[in-house]
């Protein structure tokens with residue numbers, strides 16, 4: 385079984401929800417039968433990620449994340465990074481430092497598996513993490529001191545996926561989030577997850593402008609979709625507005641949860657989301673992706 389729990393469903397500036405990071409849990413039996421999953425994978429870990437995990441560990445069913453009142457970071461086995469904005473990566477420094485120092489002192493030093501495109505993994509270190517993690521015990525450090533790297537080469541058939549637990553195929557795809565000059569020239573990813581046991585699939589958009597042409601086939605194929613949304617009046621080049629999302633076919637909307645929204649989601653102005661879509665994604669709730 386594979387489950388997904390949002391640590392938060394808010395956008396980068398949200399204050400009433402944590403930012404849109406998610407915890408995948410793989411189970412041989414299921415959360416009813418097991419105290420903890422066989423293995424875990426975070427989709428992104430932003431600025432509010434550590435605080436969100438700190439709260440989640442006290443929620444019924446997530447006690448395995450609690451070690452004497454602190455987040456048990458070695459329980460996070462894998463991390464997939466969609467792109468380099470702070471709401472998606474800025475929790476990584478804390479996670480890396482606690483694994484490397486706090487948990488090493490406790491005899492449980494740990495390097496999680498870090499999965500993304502080669503370009504994002506390189507930029508993640510050079511542009512972001514190196515500032516805080518670049519020196520370790522009196523020497524220059526690199527990303528591999530903290531993580532085991534799994535670059536996924538999107539353009540190479542066969543190397544374009546990360547097979548997790550021998551069963552779940554994590555297939556990143558390019559998203560149209562930020563442009564320097566043309567589409568896809570600033571790397572950002574979404575995730576298509578296929579269960580090789582059942583053939584079923586789930587679509588997770590990552591941050592993106594509206595692009596039904598690029599994602600239509602995947603969303604049609606998927607049994608369940610999670611798509612980002614921007615609730616403002618105006619259409620933006622970098623996020624998908626609710627107006628644009630409403631133009632999707634009814635059968636796609638019905639199986640699509642919206643996430644990455646602003647603090648005004650419950651103002652009363654967005655009842656259409658519950659009516660036309662699967663609804664707004666809810667934080668700290670386990671969604672079953674595959675049985």
Ligand SMILES: [Zn+2]
Nearest residue numbers: 396469471591
């Ligand atoms: Zn974001």
